[in-house]
Amino acid sequence: MNAPSAPCAVPDPRFGAATDVGRLRAVNEDGYLATAPAFIVVDGMGGHAAGRSATRAALGALGALTSTRVTDVDTVVDIVRAAGAAVTAIPSHALYRPGATVAGVVLASLAEGPTWIAFNIGDARVYLLREGLLEQVTKDHSHVQALIDAHRLTPQEARTDPRRNVVTRALGGGINDAGVPDTHLLPVRGGDRILVCSDGLSDELDDEALATVLGAGLPPQRTAEMCIAAALEAGGHDNATALVVDMPPWEGA
Structure with missing residues (x-):
């Protein structure tokens, strides 16, 4: 599917999205927004x-x-903070406190030119596939990431650590819930492919597996579906969502 025109002098991004409840959960608590920009x-x-x-x-x-x-960037930060306030305003139950993690990209018209503003709170992620190389753009706000940063845990150990789903920042949930995201600027380049996903995908597929699926040359929708199928094949322990965004090459890029 093609997105509506974005407010930048670049082609319309092409995107695909897929989500699944997984093999163990009763309800899919993931959601996504895919409307340019x-x-x-x-x-x-x-x-x-x-x-x-x-x-x-x-x-x-x-x-x-x-x-x-x-x-x-401030526009994105302000709207994400408003999302945090909206979640915090939901009444809490004695046993349940609503919260959410979030990641995404916004196509922006900056002084430097067309730019993706990537952002995250928690352990949802943004990846960039550029010229065949996969990069994790965002950094998790999680207990195991803090241990990795302190050199007390390796990334490989973190993938199986029982604390891997403990987040240190969120929208609401009473977890450092000011709603301030980390942001990253990515100059827009034709041929780039972006993956935005929940931890239900990244927990199941390591970078090598993600790079294989994303780099297979399939259209965005089929790629998103393949990501979810691979996550289910790997165990499907959580809800999983994949949002794949392609920027077509354009003249003058």
Whole structure:
């Protein structure tokens, strides 16, 4: 499918999205937004109704990015913070506190030229496949990532550590919930492929597996479906969502 025109002098991004409840969960608490210029994945937390409520509230606020001409990073940060406030405003139950992690990219018109503003809170991720090389753009806000940064855990050990799903920042959830995302600027290049995903995908597929699927040359929708199929084949322990965005080459790029 093709996205509506984005507010930049570049071609329309092409995208595909897929999500699945997984093999162990009863409810899919993931959600996504895919309307140019914004491509976002939200992973609700708090259990069933709480997680779904958090996802709906976050996506409702983040929808402002689809109707806003983004010319600076602050615009993205402000709207993500509004999403955090929307989640925090959901009434909490004694056993469930709604929260969510989020990651995404927004196509922006910056002074430097067309730029992807990538952002995240929690352990949802953004990856970039450029000229055959896969890069994890965002850095998790998680307990195991803090241990990796402190050289107390290797990335390989983190993949199987029982604390790997403990996040240190979120939208709501009472977890450092100011809603301030990390941001990264990626100059737009024709031929780039971006993956935005929930941890249900990245926990199942390592970088090598992701690079294989993303680099297979399939269209975005088929690629997103293949990502989810691979996650299910690897165990499907959590809800999984894949949002694949391609920037076609263009004259003058």
